[in-house]
Amino acid sequence: MEIEPATLGKARLFARGWSWLKALLPARKFKKVVDAAKCIKQLGQDDSRRVIHCLKVGLALTFVSLLYYCKPLYEVFGVSGIWAVITVVLVLEFTVGATISKGLNRGFATLFAGALAIGTEHFSRLFDRKAEPIVLGVLLFLLATTSSFTRFIPRIKAKYDYGVMIFILTFSLVSVSGYRTENLLEVAHQRLSAIAIGGATCIIMSVFVCPVWAGKDLHKLTASNLEKLANYLEGFGGEYFQTDPDHEEEGISTITAASNSKLDDKAVLLQGYKSVLNPKNTEESLASFARWEPGHGGFHFRHPWNQYLKIGALARQCAHRIEVLDGYINSDIQAPLEIRNKIRESSTKMCLESSQALRALASSIKTMTDPSAADPHVKNSETSINDLKIALESASKLENVDLLAIIPIASVASILTEITKCVWRISELVHELSLLAYFKSAATSDQREPGSGLHRGSVKPVLDDDSDRTVTIIVQATNVKIVDHQYDPSNTDSLENRIPDPAVKSVRLEER
């Protein structure tokens, strides 16, 4: 293959530039720069929406700067046009919910604070010119102090912190600058329109140009967290019970580079649960942004986002138990093989069933279909708890068994049981979610033929908040599959107590 002289020349030039750059920087720093560049590239590749977001920021800023650059627009807005620029920089966030929340907070806070400041200004003009700044100063002090305090109130901090800050900012700006401005109303009007234009640009940009929905992210995060737990449970059985010495030796003799990398992959898969341990803040902020988002692809405006937080809390509890369980894989004290073999089958089955239940729940969330596919696995895990008990009992009847040797395996069994119970609760919550969020019945998604015995009717939950928290579902069809979903209030297990009051205690079905 021949290379054209021009290309060759360019390649040489590039090589020369590269070596020049290398010579310029000490080897260490050069490596750092290359690493940083790689890290940045990785960031973009991991989530291309980040790159799109940056382009959106650039575009929105360039767009609102037209208020200054276009003479006709400049004549309307004057220097106040700069407020559109400020608004875009401060309001345009990564997710739609965050942008809308900041935009509306900013809009209303500006409006309210501006009105109040103009009122204050008029009030202070009742006094003579010398007393005016004193009156203004005292009012500013009082307002700034009290508003700052509201930012410590948890409920306000969670939802309106930015709004309160903008309120203080705008009030100070208008009341202070109002002292030296004659045509205050006109300036206020100009600024408000500029801010409205900036805010509208942000909201339009974030909703219509490649939107990033916080709600969708929360939805996906919940499903993927359940999947990570499922991965661990699926792998745990094999990992813990396979440490059979013969097996190990055999394994070592056949280890190749390929199987080594396979082991690494497995380890990564097993360690996935760790990311479930600490995402409380992420989930909470996603949920709080999601509440501001309009309906989008399957999520209506009042989608039960709280339910995701409840599922997340349980998933985290499950992950805590898994963390403790994980300590036993590498524990020095291992139970004798004989006993491990006794309980291997039932434990592995329990792990697998729990894992499959979690996987079915995750897929039900992902596809927004009825989670009943998880039910048989939940049932099987119930029976496997009994199997495990029986296996342990028979193990205890083995002769020459040292209790000390049984302790770790007894602990593993006990924690596995706790995890399985946790999975049941998660299943309950996902069932609730499927009702609250109108998940499609599995039949529809399977595209069952008509007449297969299942009719879909219009299902309309009527939430009755003040009474005994009963959801009445009125079904306008006959032959419906009756979903009876009931919490047992007498079950005051320790786990139950830690979950926030479930919103729905029972679901009644009425036929019309």
Place this chain on the structure above:
Amino acid sequence: MEIEPATLGKARLFARGWSWLKALLPARKFKKVVDAAKCIKQLGQDDSRRVIHCLKVGLALTFVSLLYYCKPLYEVFGVSGIWAVITVVLVLEFTVGATISKGLNRGFATLFAGALAIGTEHFSRLFDRKAEPIVLGVLLFLLATTSSFTRFIPRIKAKYDYGVMIFILTFSLVSVSGYRTENLLEVAHQRLSAIAIGGATCIIMSVFVCPVWAGKDLHKLTASNLEKLANYLEGFGGEYFQTDPDHEEEGISTITAASNSKLDDKAVLLQGYKSVLNPKNTEESLASFARWEPGHGGFHFRHPWNQYLKIGALARQCAHRIEVLDGYINSDIQAPLEIRNKIRESSTKMCLESSQALRALASSIKTMTDPSAADPHVKNSETSINDLKIALESASKLENVDLLAIIPIASVASILTEITKCVWRISELVHELSLLAYFKSAATSDQREPGSGLHRGSVKPVLDDDSDRTVTIIVQATNVKIVDHQYDPSNTDSLENRIPDPAVKSVRLEER
């Protein structure tokens, strides 16, 4: 006691006003208002520094508004004085570290972005008037896009997120408004000085008027987290092993309102560990603010804040284990009394020793003294692990023991052992902290008499970061107590792997 008519009149007036207010609002809303007021009062009482912070905000704002109200000052700064007000609203934060971090970020970002924008402005003036906005727009787009992207880089997000935002903001402001401003340099100079005045006001206000140090808060939080774990462990032994039926019945018969409230107190004390479960973000943000703080009361500028994060991570792990342990207190399946009695003594001792070790470590952190008071408890807990093993062994030799009945108690023993090991690691980390942060030796705090066998010498750790991470402590005195503190690198326990590389691997003592 007689009441004066005037007071009586006032009281009547107050009562009338109260009932009028009550009549005005529906009963429900009235209750809500009263509850909100109580909640606000509680917020102030819980941490009076909040109230002081609000007063500081009011004061700082009123102070910088003088730039507008005072004619001589207004003549210097002009309308740019408003930037001092904006800076105060945005920069003055609750802790000193947060304020300094935001202030410096804002200052440098403004300086840098302003200079760059003025350069851009001059560059664009090379083109003709019609091409100028296009050139400016393209540059603005490029800069906004790339800077926005840097906000996704975790290291920049953690420390300089606010700075990058201000950089984009200032660059847009100056480059856009520069197009219509003739005396750009003068405006830039005025704004910069106003921002400097605002920033300086914030920093002075936060450092010198009732300062709230993030570092001190982190320090206290770490100590109190250890104390909460200690409280749980102290209570656990009593709680778990006391559920002896005779004891319970006796308890029920003598329950009074007072003892009930005592039980509530105990439950609150036991549940304290829950707050240790999820404070990762709080700790991280406190540590990142603390790094900006100048030396204050015992904490020098480069105090090892990272060490607190490591201790916090281990405390959280310990709390996860406690959460699992807590599930066994209310478990339906309880081990038979006979077996529980067998291991009661050793378990209770283990809990108590771990708890006392944690308490000693917490107090060492609190008082910044040598944590060697914890060492005997750590040692005792080591022997109690063996005692527990022996007790379990003897329990297993009891006749007619059902293995199933032993499982929960075996699990409890196993988790308790894990917790105790966790406490050892915490003790190691606190010892490291005491070296890195120059904690006083216990002798000084006890005010031992001279000649009691312990000489204090000037101890100067020399951190050698690039080599094998060895801290060499050169002691310029004889007869010193030799603190040998060494990690065992062969110990690749699962727990160890989860802790970030300890900074110090061994401490050598040399006598000169």
